[in-house]
Amino acid sequence: MSATLFTGGMIWTGREETGALLVVDGVVAAIGDDARGHDAETVDLEGGFLMPSFGDGHAHPLYGGLEAVGPAVRQATTVDEIVLAVKQFAEANPDEEWIVGASYDGSLAEGGLFDARWLDAAVSDRPVVLRAWDYHTVWCNSVALERAGITAETPDPVLGEIPHRPDGSVLGTLREWGAVDLVMDVMPPRDEQQRIDALGTAADYYLAHGVTWVQDAWVEPADVATYVEAARRDVLRMRFNLALYADPRHFDSQITEFAAQRRLVEEVGNPLLTAQTVKFFADGVVENETGALLQPYCTGLHEHSGMQNWEGDSLAEAARRVDELGLQIHIHAIGDAAVRQALDAIEYVVVQNPARDRRPVIAHCQLVDDADLARFADLGVIPNMQPLWAQLDALMTVLTIPRLGAERADRQYPINTLDTSGAPLSFGSDWPVSSGAPLDGIAVATSRRTADGSPEGGWTPHEVLPIERALSAYTSGVANQAFAEHVWGNLAPGASADMVWLQHDPRATAPLDLPTMGVRATYLRGVPMYQARD
Incomplete structure (x- = not known):
């Protein structure tokens, strides 16, 4: 038997404060006075703060880990810096057949439109493909466009856009799956060991920020195979749940494979890996005007309201079929039209299928029409929100607000409104789209201000969330989303000792x-998976 007593600081169980917590064989055995007086190793918290570890309810850990393999474009603040990073990487890796990287800042070029010729100046003899921060957009050099067979005559594919220069030639930016897949389909696959190592890189990142569970919100069959192999080798160091990607172009064939993919995960028998979710994209993103809105965008030569990926009642029917398999519904919905379509789909499922504990999720919820706010609580829908995005940073001021207009922009990210409505709020980061550090997101959730404190008093301050509610949304709220509220997310006797020790009390x-x-x-199950160096 292994026993550890945590004392010497503030311990917040998620519900109450205490001064002592006893862990026996990875499980919380007692709290408060009941925890003392046992034969146990003692961990002195040194005045720090122990609380349930964080979960991330929507992220892309495999993609995040793979970013470290390509050119270092994430921190670039100009187009020239991106091009230089690509050039230096290509020179250092002459045997790489394709130069693949992520994720560049889409606000660095007007309208988010990047020219292939800029990358040609760095690498002209090999394909270069960079994903934008939003992962809905890629920027290619001319060789990559040629390999994909994209010419001036190539029509916009279903669910995609190929922007052109004024002279009609292909620009080099591809938007949304239909266009992005034209390049992805001709790229050679990543080495499997490299992909497994990327999961380790992701775990290193998350554990250093206090996260022990993550929802991988976009998993395709090759990704399932990578996770299963990592689980089989017993190299996973944190909890992962997989959301199998539902593509409206191929759904009828995919639905027959979802149960088999779940079985693959279950058969490996690793308690750190589950596959209980299916991911739908209802729309794209506001920044490239593919987020689906109830009213048209404020920019562009022609009025349009974005892109709904699932036509008519197809999302509702697809969700019903997924629910029949006993899988959880997880829908990306950015614009208010997409959120309404997602809510309508879930309502259809509730009416059509037998009652069960389904916990459907709508991720992002950037814009929600007033008429739809109460429907989350009414339907038991979990709004999984990315609090870090609720600030007036360059992305918001340069790309988002001009497209939405000031009045509509001020209705974005109604976090406190949804929470007080009774909706079961959870938080996520969408890493590597944005920082996966929960404290970064909580800072914005509780202030609606940028890192430099702008604006004074907070942007849309009525949506500021109290600190304990923000902590809960990143802990017990995510555990509820994961059907794991009796396993982790609170530090109660019988719960897994999944914990984070912070330097100070965040409250x-x-x-x-x-x-x-x-x-x-x-800590994961009482074992320190990350320890800061003194």
């Missing part, structure tokens, strides 16, 4: 100081 810390708070250690 007594100014929001703008939260991102710099140190994570002292992260």
